[in-house]
Amino acid sequence: MMSGSSYIAKDSDLGSQGEDSHFICEEMHTIGVADGVGGWQMRGIDAGIYARQLMNxxxxxxLTQAHPHNQIDPMKVLDEAFAKTQAAGxxxxxxxxxxxxxxxxxxxMGDSGFMVIRQGAAIYRSPIQLHSFNFPYQLGNGANYGKPLQAQVMKVAxxxxxxxxxxxxxxxxxxxxxxxxxxAVTGIERGLHPEDVAWxxxxxxxxxxMDKKAMTPFTQDSKMAGKWYIGGKRDDITVIVSCLLHA
Structure with missing residues (x-):
C-alpha cells in the first residue's frame, strides 16, 4: 500500500497550522486523519493541538503494535492514543x-472517513456519526465527549x-x-504518485x-436539516490517497 497526503489549512494564508492532522505509516500499511473541533476557539483554545497530539x-x-510484527488493530491504536492525549479540545x-x-x-469517530475506489467508481464509503447537522461525534477529555469504544468499526475487502x-x-x-x-482516478491513470493525486x-x-455559489454535499445535508447553506464550505482539508499495489 503506497500512500501520500495533502493538507490545506483554511487560514493557510495567515500561516495557521489549522485544526486537521494526519499520519501515514507505510511500513505497517496504516493511515489516520483527525479534525479538531473548531468550536473550541470561542474558549480561546486551538483544537488543532488536540488533533495533532491524537495523530502523533x-x-x-x-509502531508499538508493530513489534513483534503484529497486524495492527486500529481500535487498540485509537484507544491507546486517546488515553495519552491530554490536550484541551x-x-x-x-x-x-x-x-x-x-x-x-x-x-x-465522527464525520472524517474514507472511500474505496475500484475500476473508476466508488464501491464503499464509510458511514459517519452525527448528533445532528454539522455536529459530529468527537473524542475529547471530559464527560461530554465520546470515547473510542463508541466509534464505528469496519472491515472492507x-x-x-x-x-x-x-x-x-x-x-x-x-x-x-x-x-x-x-x-483520483485521473491522477492514478496519469501515473502520478499518491501524494500528487492527494494534492x-x-x-x-x-x-x-471558495465558490460562493457551489452546490455541495454540505448544501444537500443542510437542506435536509431544514437549513439552506449555499456555496462551498470553508474548512481545513486533509486528503490521503493510498494505492493497493499488485503483487
Whole structure:
C-alpha cells in the first residue's frame, strides 16, 4: 500500500497550522486523519493541538503494535492514543490499516472517513456519526465527549489496484463521491504518485470551498436539516490517497 497526503489549512494564508492532522505509516500499511473541533476557539483554545497530539500518539501506538510484527488493530491504536492525549479540545478521528488477507480494518469517530475506489467508481464509503447537522461525534477529555469504544468499526475487502481516499469533512462536505473518484482516478491513470493525486483532490475541494455559489454535499445535508447553506464550505482539508499495489 503506497500512500501520500495533502493538507490545506483554511487560514493557510495567515500561516495557521489549522485544526486537521494526519499520519501515514507505510511500513505497517496504516493511515489516520483527525479534525479538531473548531468550536473550541470561542474558549480561546486551538483544537488543532488536540488533533495533532491524537495523530502523533496514534502513530506511536501503531509502531508499538508493530513489534513483534503484529497486524495492527486500529481500535487498540485509537484507544491507546486517546488515553495519552491530554490536550484541551476534541476531535473526530479515522484510522485505517491493511491486513495481509486484503482486508481493510478501520475505526471511525465522527464525520472524517474514507472511500474505496475500484475500476473508476466508488464501491464503499464509510458511514459517519452525527448528533445532528454539522455536529459530529468527537473524542475529547471530559464527560461530554465520546470515547473510542463508541466509534464505528469496519472491515472492507479490497483488491490490488484499488484506491483508498481518506479525508476530513473539508473534503467530503465539498466534493461528491463521483468528483473525488474522477479526480483520483485521473491522477492514478496519469501515473502520478499518491501524494500528487492527494494534492489534486485537495485542490479541487479547496476550489469548491471558495465558490460562493457551489452546490455541495454540505448544501444537500443542510437542506435536509431544514437549513439552506449555499456555496462551498470553508474548512481545513486533509486528503490521503493510498494505492493497493499488485503483487
Amino acid at each position: 500518539n496514534s502513530l506511536l501506538a501503531t 476534541s476531535s473526530t478521528a479515522c484510522i485505517i490499516t491493511l491486513h495481509e488477507d486484503n482486508m481493510l480494518h478501520a475505526v471511525n 479490497v483488491e490490488a489496484g484499488d484506491v483508498i481516499v481518506a479525508g476530513t469533512d473539508g473534503l467530503f462536505d465539498n466534493l461528491t463521491e463521483n468528483q473525488i473518484s474522477e479526480t 489534486q483532490v485537495a485542490q479541487r475541494a479547496y476550489d469548491v470551498s
